[in-house]
Amino acid sequence: MNPFSYARAGDTAEALQLGAASSSAYLGGGTNLVDLMRETIARPATLVDVTGLSDTIEEIDGGGILIGAAVRNTALAEHRAIRTRYPMLTRAILAGASPQIRNMATVGGNLLQRTRCVYFYDTAGSRCNKRAPGTGCDALEGFNRNHAILGASRMCVATHPSDMCVALAALDATVHLQGARGARKLPFTGLHRLPGDHPEIDSVLEPGELITAVELPALPFAKTSTYRKVRDRASYAFALVSVAAALQLDGDRIADVRIAFGGVAHKPWRALKAEAVLRNGPATAQAFRAAAIVELADARPLRDNSFKVELATRTLIAVLGDLAGVAA
Numbered sequence: 001m002n003p004f005s006y007a008r009a010g011d012t013a014e015a016l017q018l019g020a021a022s023s024s025a026y027l028g029g030g031t032n033l034v035d036l037m038r039e040t041i042a043r044p045a046t047l048v049d050v051t052g053l054s055d056t057i058e059e060i061d062g063g064g065i066l067i068g069a070a071v072r073n074t075a076l077a078e079h080r081a082i083r084t085r086y087p088m089l090t091r092a093i094l095a096g097a098s099p100q101i102r103n104m105a106t107v108g109g110n111l112l113q114r115t116r117c118v119y120f121y122d123t124a125g126s127r128c129n130k131r132a133p134g135t136g137c138d139a140l141e142g143f144n145r146n147h148a149i150l151g152a153s154r155m156c157v158a159t160h161p162s163d164m165c166v167a168l169a170a171l172d173a174t175v176h177l178q179g180a181r182g183a184r185k186l187p188f189t190g191l192h193r194l195p196g197d198h199p200e201i202d203s204v205l206e207p208g209e210l211i212t213a214v215e216l217p218a219l220p221f222a223k224t225s226t227y228r229k230v231r232d233r234a235s236y237a238f239a240l241v242s243v244a245a246a247l248q249l250d251g252d253r254i255a256d257v258r259i260a261f262g263g264v265a266h267k268p269w270r271a272l273k274a275e276a277v278l279r280n281g282p283a284t285a286q287a288f289r290a291a292a293i294v295e296l297a298d299a300r301p302l303r304d305n306s307f308k309v310e311l312a313t314r315t316l317i318a319v320l321g322d323l324a325g326v327a328a
Contacts (some may be wrong), residue, residue, distance in 0.1 A: 001037050008049040012091075012212060013176055020047040021207045026050050027107030028070065031101050036114065039123060041131055051106065054064035054212050057081070057229065063218030069108030069211045073164070074099070077106060086216060086226035088165040088244045095229040096163035098236045108211040110174070111191065112167060114202060115266075116238055118146070129155045130199040145304040146240065147313075151265040151295070152228045156199030157302060159263055160192060163240050166262035167227055170244040172217055179209035188214070192267035199266070219249035221256060228319050229262070230311060239263035241312045247283075247323040252323075254278050254287075261312055264299075272294045273314070283324040289315040 006027075009015035019026055023045035027033060036042035054068030057079050065081055077093035078081055097105065119126040119138045127136035137148055139157050147157040163187075173188040205211075225246035231237040242262035243320050248255045257278045259271035274295035281287050294314040299309050321327065 002040065002043045002299060004037075004044055004327060005046045006049065008045060009053060012053055012210065015048055015050050015053060016180065016208060017176060018027070018046065019210060022207060024048055024208070026108075026210060028103075028106035029072070029104035030109075031097075031105045031110065031217070032113040038122060039182065040113075041123060043122070050108070050210065060215070065216045067107055067214045067216065069106060069213055071104040071107045073097070073105045073107070073110060074134075077102065081114070084169060084223065086167075086219075086222050086225065088170065088222070088227045088246060089164070089216075091227035092167035092242075092244060094162040094227075095227060095242075101236075105165070107214055110162055111168075111211060111214070113162055113201065113207075114161055116161045119156040119199070120158060130158060130195075133198070133200045143304060144302040147261075147302055147305055148265050149299040149301045149305060149308050150261075151194040151267070151271055152300065153195045153197070153199070155197055156195035156266065158195070158199070158266060159238075160265065160267050161228060162240060162268070163227070163239065163262060165192070165268045165279055166242055166260045167215060167244040168216075168223075170258045170260035171219060171222060172258070174215040174217070176213040176214050176215060177205070177209050179206050179235075181206070182304035183212075189268075189270050195266045200280055219246070219258075221234045222246045222258070224248065224323055225258070226319060226323060228315055241308055241315050243290060243315045244250070245319045245323060247320060252283055254281055254283050256292065257297075257320075259316065261295075261316075264312060265310060271316075278320075283318055283320075283326055284324060288320045288326075289313060292316045 027047040027049045054072035058066045077090045126138045159312035175186045227244045229242040232264035244260045246258040261269040277291040
């Protein structure tokens with residue numbers, strides 16, 4: 001770990017001032033950033049502690065909820081309004097990490113955590129365009145069982161590791177940002193980037209820009225929602241495939257639906273094509289499979305992960321079947 005200085009921000013203005021330097025990094029719970037520093041992947045000269053800022057969960061006009069970026073994952077998962085009105089989010093958080101990590105990790109930090117690709121972390125012997133741009137991607141021909149099947153490029157096939165972010169993508173969340181040019185809001189699905197030619201750039205955040213909150217819209221049918229994570233072991237592990245879904249039925253037909261996949265792409269993958277196929281259609285296992293096939297038609301599996309296409313299909317069928325009360 002390289003030497004660094006530490007500063008605790010008293011308010012957002014001070015955080016932005018301290019974080020303006022290109023060598024600064026914002027520190028939340030540190031559950032990912034500190035690991036990256038130990039591995040010398042991240043080398044900030046200054047850590048700006050923002051854990052004392054925006055740590056509340058508030059009801060807002062219109063029936064939505066505003067979640068401060070410094071809210072701990074445990075507090076968010078246990079909040080009554082989240083558990084009752086957005087159960088997929090609680091389930092995603094609880095699936096995402098051990099209790100010890102959830103007690104430390106913050107919402108803002110969760111959004112900005114970096115991939116857990118083994119080649120990204122292997123600083124001694126692996127080529128990784130995300131870690132060292134222009135060096136190559138050893139995952140393309142290496143062990144790529146856990147890697148992306150959607151939205152990847154020849155530069156990078158890593159997946160986004162967050163469970164919480166998959167639920168937030170499905171819920172049409174909005175990210176509140178504060179930077180040198182003032183405040184702005186982004187749709188959650190626009191926060192993270194696909195790799196393209198620059199996989200080292202994870203998000204559309206401007207230099208020094210700070211996440212201050214995440215807004216959940218009023219979405220009444222989100223009460224009928226869930227999150228399912230398929231992984232190699234039941235204990236703390238990253239998703240091979242995950243599905244966040246909410247379903248609104250009108251009799252035996254689907255009035256509205258929200259779906260996002262995790263473990264399949266460089267960012268949480270909002271399944272807009274599948275939603276379009278399902279909306280106003282029958283709530284049947286056959287319809288669920290047809291929607292999955294349409295969404296996954298552009299999948300480009302690698303040597304070791306072609307199973308993810310069928311796994312994602314079956315997981316979506318099972319999740320929607322549970323929500324609709326339909327046998328898979």
